[in-house]
Amino acid sequence: MGRASRASGAMRWDxxxxxxxxxxxxxxxxxxxxxxxxxxxxxKANRTAWWSLLFLxxxxxAALLAPLLPIPSPVHLDLQLEPQPPVPPWELFxxxxxxxxxxxxxxxxxxxxxLRVAIFGEWQTGPWLGTDGKGxxxxxxxxxxxRTSILVALAAALCSLAIGVxxxxxxxxxxxxxxxxxxxxxxxxxxxxxxxxxxxxxxVVNEYRTELEDGYGIDRETVFYVVIGAVYWxxxxxxxxxQVLSLRNSEFIEAARVLGASTAxxxxxxxxxNVLSIVIVYLTLTIPAVMLFEAFLSFLGLGIEPPxxxxxxxxxxxxEMVNPVRIYWWLVVFPAGAxxxxxxxxxxxxxxxxxxxxxxxxxxx
Amino acid sequence: MLPxxxxxxxxxxxxxxxxxxxxxxxxxxxxxxxxxxxxxLNEAIERNIQARYHLDWPxxxxxxxxxxxxxxxxxxxxxxxxxxxxxxxxxxxxxxxxSFKYRDFTVNDxxxxxxxxxxxxxxxxxxxxxxLGLTAGVASALWRxxxxxxxxxxxxxxxxxxxxxxxxxxxxxxxxxxxxxxPVAGYGSWRHLVLPGFALGAPFAAYIARLTRTGMLEVxxxxxxxxxxxxxxxxxxxxxxxxxxxxxxxVVSYLGPATAGILTGSLVIERIFAIPGTGSHFVNSALNxxxxxxxxxxxxxxxxxxxxxxxxxxxYTLLDPRISMEES
Numbered sequence: 295m296g297r298a299s300r301a302s303g304a305m306r307w308d309x310x311x312x313x314x315x316x317x318x319x320x321x322x323x324x325x326x327x328x329x330x331x332x333x334x335x336x337x338k339a340n341r342t343a344w345w346s347l348l349f350l351x352x353x354x355x356a357a358l359l360a361p362l363l364p365i366p367s368p369v370h371l372d373l374q375l376e377p378q379p380p381v382p383p384w385e386l387f388x389x390x391x392x393x394x395x396x397x398x399x400x401x402x403x404x405x406x407x408x409l410r411v412a413i414f415g416e417w418q419t420g421p422w423l424g425t426d427g428k429g430x431x432x433x434x435x436x437x438x439x440x441r442t443s444i445l446v447a448l449a450a451a452l453c454s455l456a457i458g459v460x461x462x463x464x465x466x467x468x469x470x471x472x473x474x475x476x477x478x479x480x481x482x483x484x485x486x487x488x489x490x491x492x493x494x495x496x497x498v499v500n501e502y503r504t505e506l507e508d509g510y511g512i513d514r515e516t517v518f519y520v521v522i523g524a525v526y527w528x529x530x531x532x533x534x535x536x537q538v539l540s541l542r543n544s545e546f547i548e549a550a551r552v553l554g555a556s557t558a559x560x561x562x563x564x565x566x567x568n569v570l571s572i573v574i575v576y577l578t579l580t581i582p583a584v585m586l587f588e589a590f591l592s593f594l595g596l597g598i599e600p601p602x603x604x605x606x607x608x609x610x611x612x613x614e615m616v617n618p619v620r621i622y623w624w625l626v627v628f629p630a631g632a633x634x635x636x637x638x639x640x641x642x643x644x645x646x647x648x649x650x651x652x653x654x655x656x657x658x659x
Numbered sequence: 660m661l662p663x664x665x666x667x668x669x670x671x672x673x674x675x676x677x678x679x680x681x682x683x684x685x686x687x688x689x690x691x692x693x694x695x696x697x698x699x700l701n702e703a704i705e706r707n708i709q710a711r712y713h714l715d716w717p718x719x720x721x722x723x724x725x726x727x728x729x730x731x732x733x734x735x736x737x738x739x740x741x742x743x744x745x746x747x748x749x750x751x752x753x754x755x756x757x758s759f760k761y762r763d764f765t766v767n768d769x770x771x772x773x774x775x776x777x778x779x780x781x782x783x784x785x786x787x788x789x790x791l792g793l794t795a796g797v798a799s800a801l802w803r804x805x806x807x808x809x810x811x812x813x814x815x816x817x818x819x820x821x822x823x824x825x826x827x828x829x830x831x832x833x834x835x836x837x838x839x840x841x842p843v844a845g846y847g848s849w850r851h852l853v854l855p856g857f858a859l860g861a862p863f864a865a866y867i868a869r870l871t872r873t874g875m876l877e878v879x880x881x882x883x884x885x886x887x888x889x890x891x892x893x894x895x896x897x898x899x900x901x902x903x904x905x906x907x908x909x910v911v912s913y914l915g916p917a918t919a920g921i922l923t924g925s926l927v928i929e930r931i932f933a934i935p936g937t938g939s940h941f942v943n944s945a946l947n948x949x950x951x952x953x954x955x956x957x958x959x960x961x962x963x964x965x966x967x968x969x970x971x972x973x974x975y976t977l978l979d980p981r982i983s984m985e986e987s
Contacts (some may be wrong), residue, residue, distance in 0.1 A: 311724055482674045485965045489923045490957040491678075493945045494685055582820065589822045594942055606822075613828045613931060621836055630825040637820035 330391065333571070336650035343646020346639035353636060357440040361406035364388070364414040365397040365431065368438040369601045372429025377615065377622045379424050380432075386420035397601045424624035426611055432624060436632045442604040443633075446519060447584045451577055453523020454584075458530025459573060465531070466538030469603075477510050480528055488525045489590075495521055496596045498554035510639055518597065530576055537569045571651035582637040589633070605633045667969050678961045679750060679954075685793045686950040687718055695832035712759065727751040755955035760947050769940060774959075776846060776926055777936035778846040783849075783856030784921045788863035793907065795864070796871020800906070801898070804875065811868065818865025823924055827858035827931050844933040855932040859924050867910055875906035903948060911978060915971035 313340050337343055356363065370393045390412070394407055423432040459641070465476040499517050507513055541547060541564075567630035585605070591597035592606025600607065615625045696821055700708070709715040710960040727749015755766035818826075834854060835843045842851055878884065879902055887897045906976050926938040933939075937956055944952035 419829045478670070482677055483669065485674050485961065485968060486678055487919065487923050487957065487960040487964050489926065490941065490953075490960060492680065493942070494682060494953065494957070497945050498685055498688060585823050589824075590927060593824055594930070595946070609822065609825055609828070613824055613831075616758065621832055623832065626825070626828045626832065628820065630828065634817060638816055639709070641816055641820055 328469075333650040337646055339505050340649060342422065342642050343650070346643040346646065349639045350636070350643065353440065353639075354444060356437055357444050360437045361399070361403045362413075363437065364392075364410065364418050365434040365437060366418045366568070367393050368430060368434045368603055369397065370395045370430065373426070377425055377427050377625060378421055378429070378621070379622075380624050380628075381424075383420065383422050388417055388419050390416045390418075392416045392418040403642070408556070423628045424622075426625055427615060427622075432628055435608055436505050436605075436629055439603045439605045439608050439629070440471040440632065442598055442602060443585055443588055446515070446522070446588045446604070447492045447581045448596070449519040450522035450584045450588075451580045453519055454526040454530055454580055455573065455577060457523065458527035459534050459569070461527065462531035462534030462536075463538050463569070466535040466542065469539070469542075473535070473539075477532070480531055484528055487633050492521055492525055492591070493594070496591070500596075518588075518591075519577070522587055525587075526580055526584060528629070530573065533572055533576055534569055537572055538565060541565055541568055575644060575651060578640055578647055582640040582644075585633070585637060585640075586655060605629060609633070668706060671965050673968070674965060675958070675961060679958060680722075682954050682957055683722055684718075686954065687721070707932060712757065725749055725756065725848045727754065730745070738867050750958060756951045758944075758949055758952045760944065760949040760952070766952050770937060770955060770959060773935055773937045773940050777922070777929070777938060780852055780855060780859065780925055780929070780936060781918070781921045781936060783852050784841060784860035784863070784925075785918065787857050787860035788917065788921070789868055789910075791864040792867025793871055793910065794903070795868040796910075797875055797898075797903065797906070799868070800875035800879065812872070815865040815868040818861050819869075821862070821863060823858050824931055826861050826927070827855070827928060830854050830858055844931070846934045851934070852930070855928045858929045858931075859921055862924075863921060867913065867917070870909040870913055871907060874909045875902060878902050878905040886929060908975075909979060911974050912971060915964075915968040918967045922960060923964060 337347070354633055392411075394411060396403075396407070399407065419433065421431055421433075423436070426435070461476065461480075463472045468476075496518070499514070499521075503514055504516070549562060549563055550564055555564075588604060589606030589609055592604055593610050597606055598604040610659055612626040612629055615622045703850070706715070713721050716724070728751040748756070753767070758764050758766050758769060761769060795811045795815065799808040802808050831843060831854065834840050841854055845851055884897060884902055887901050888894070892900075923938075925936060926942055928934070929939040930937040930942060937959070941953060941956040943949070944956070
């Protein structure tokens with residue numbers, strides 16, 4: 295704006311008795327608000343979304359620092375006859391007997407575990423949420439499971455983001471025949487029942503897993519992220535392409551062009567931020583979808599493998615223990631509660647972000 | 660009209676070809692055939708099995724044989740036994756070949772037995788989804804901002820957020836063990852399908868409720884609704900005769916994806932409730948490397964999903980005159 299007023303400031307326009315300088319001076323007194331400041335303010339005003347964000351931050355923090363928390367080991371077996379019911383913290387707050395037993399952890403996690411032992415020693419929390427049939431602590435398994443599930447979700451969502459944004463922006467930018475063809479391909483892929491192809495793909499990859507691991511250092515989980523990401527990019531591509539296409543010919547881009555902005559400037563200061571907002575919104579909506587998908591595949595025995603733990607596996611464990619003799623409700627309720635709450639928070643945050651970032655879409659589903 | 664149908668048909672053929680080709684060559688990439696077992700077979704027997712399923716042919720020939728329509732197997736009829744003299748085989752004539760694991764069954768037999776089960780499960784799920792979703796959506800739009808609205812919306816968001824097998828777990832605990840009303844699993848009567856149908860339909864009911872609420876709110880603010888009120892039509896009739904018609908339009912366009920989702924969602928639900936449907940057959944076949952069965956089910960579901968989407972688009976153009984077929 296500043297440039298525009300300076301450029302035309304030399305000419306004296308009669309604007310209802312007020313001169314342009316006066317108008318410009320008046321405009322100077324108002325501080326502009328960027329898209330992100332505006333969005334942040336609106337997000338804070340939306341209480342549901344704000345609480346969701348806080349909840350997710352808390353949960354994500356717990357997942358990130360899981361090795362540091364004084365919770366029992368998620369895989370330490372205590373072979374007893376049946377799952378033990380939860381003991382509330384006011385009855386048994388903590389006990390001694392921590393066993394640092396895990397699957398193969400990364401270096402950083404090892405350090406965190408060492409730190410945890412240095413701080414808390416053998417002390418660990420009691421079975422606040424009960425234990426499962428093999429004596430493993432449910433709370434610990436939920437926290438460690440959230441770590442796996444969140445990692446899968448983030449990695450796969452980023453994968454889909456990379457593919458979708460590149461593809462969509464390219465199609466929208468090139469336009470014409472190329473765009474038409476590229477979107478036809480997306481249409482075709484849309485009508486394929488993907489779950490079938492994914493199951494196919496994962497069974498095929500499973501046959502080659504030792505080669506992949508030894509020869510290329512690609513482990514099963516990486517394949518898993520890529521496969522899921524390769525499935526979930528379609529909507530992202532469509533949205534980005536539509537956005538780029540409509541923005542390319544919109545007035546403010548034309549205005550920028552008239553004012554002499556370079557192509558790069560138009561692309562990076564005008565197009566990208568506008569696309570970015572909707573990309574973030576779809577990212578928050580893709581993450582819960584991917585989490586559900588992970589759970590779905592783990593349920594079928596094609597996802598995360600024991601001894602690692604994920605929410606999908608916890609749900610499997612829980613539903614396997616559903617039997618008429620005795621109801622181990624804590625095996626179903628707590629994992630489902632954690633998963634449901636997280637997915638709910640993500641969905642609400644996604645809705646809130648959409649309202650905050652794209653006023654045009656407000657109130658629409 | 661006709662160009663629209665022809666174009667849809669063309670892309671349908673392309674889609675199907677892509678699916679068939681990708682899944683065919685994917686499955687041939689897998690090392691280890693479906694007949695590898697603990698014991699190595701006698702060489703002659705192995706050769707016979709290979710010949711029986713054409714695994715000794717070059718891949719391009721296997722592909723042509725699989726797709727059809729001509730039977731390339733010059734001495735096949737004797738080997739195939741019985742009525743294998745058919746000059747036409749392959750996917751193009753709707754023949755998915757023999758199952759690799761269920762030795763005496765063709766893929767068509769298995770699909771023929773299991774598809775009715777899956778379809779009835781899907782229909783019940785769809786009925787749950789539509790009845791609950793539409794009612795909840797209309798109710799929460801009519802009483803916008805009330806406690807009912809807030810509660811229904813929370814339920815709907817929860818329904819979208821929870822995976823269907825978790826819903827299934829809760830349902831089993833409540834309606835089978837705590838209040839023994841329904842059987843826990845298996846298949847036989849309609850009572851076996853109530854819980855799985857509900858668990859399968861729940862997320863879709865939730866989404867339909869959301870769509871209906873938005874659609875109804877939009878319609879209720881339109882001028883023609885005000886006109887209807889102004890001319891003295893009872894509120895009930897305004898809703899039933901005018902508002903609902905426009906309000907559920909978004910739901911119609913969602914029916915295609917919803918049905919597709921219900922069909923694929925049944926993979927898990929059928930496994931939980933031990934229902935012998937197509938979905939559980941597919942999972943087993945993928946895990947057991949029963950490639951023809953897995954491919955057959957994939958192709959079948961592609962056809963179903965595509966047809967349903969086309970039907971829904973078609974219905975949409977009939978319901979909403981603002982959308983023309985040429986553009987869609």
